Amino acid sequence: MQANTETKTLRTGGQDRDRIRKLTVTAMLSAVAFVLMFLDFPLPMIMPSFVQMDFSDLPELLGSFALGPVYGVLVALIKNLIHLLLAGSTNGVGELCNFLLGASFAWVAGFVYQRNKTRRGAVLGAVLGAVVMGIFSVPLNFFLTYPAYVVLYGMPMDVILGMYKAILPSVDSLLECLVIFNMPWTLAKGLLDAALCMLIYKPLSPILHGRH
Template structure:
């Protein structure tokens, strides 16, 4: 009976965090040091909370839920949503797996750092081989025009790979670390609610 109650709590908590993540996904905004089509949001925060509270599978499920909710209003032919899911799942999957093996504050910090790093590293080849070529085909936007948007910020960058390493890698790493920092600020106050103790 206790296991059944725990599973119901996990499912309910995961679904609720998925809905919150979807709302946060819409609350995105551009930042001056990136091209205007790259925006910042903290929608991985609820997924990270789920990964720490219920395990890595729940964290990945939150990433899936938020992107499924966003999909009907996609402006990227689902390319952006798929990218967001893969990056988010990688981030919270690594963080949740490390924390599950040793449930300490130190392992949570290490897991979040490794997850953010993994997400940033994988984002470069994923953007290079999948996302940007898809945008070129779908929107008939010349690759030179995309690179030009980066060069408007830093004229020294030359080529898509250089742009991704110079801009997207540190941006994605920062995004993951920001979500992690916010998670550590609010996890303890929310822990009782997430685990059904309040």
């Protein structure tokens, strides 16, 4: 009886330490992701200037692979909550969009990797996550993000379309703009994050997994 109690205590203690480690790593990755949100830059020849390139989804992908998809989603959530509290300038619209896209990316990638924990599984998960994020960006921006910007900032949709037309004059609807511009842009961002993740995951693995 005493041996069973001691075994159960040791097991519980180990689970508590593992939970604390995962939460600590999640907090660390969230802080890095928050900083990366500020290192954004425009590519005006490819996208309108209000759409910025950044690599803040990379820590979410790292967390999803190292800790599981739930933690990857948690990194996306914490990152955007901090940004909303400390630097939010979009009344939460930009943060909500960023969270939903990042969460879809991290969840799909981590879900696939959990079922095939090999390099091939990681690559497949990251690519599928990027594809899902790219496709999801179209309805998300069409039904939520852009209409919210029109209401909140009084920016006519014609002005938004005009920014796309300055790059490709033949486009004539928001849906067309999102399919031609935003979907491949979001996909490319995801694939770049995936490539960076493959490069740095192994060197960071001891830290992410609590090994010394």
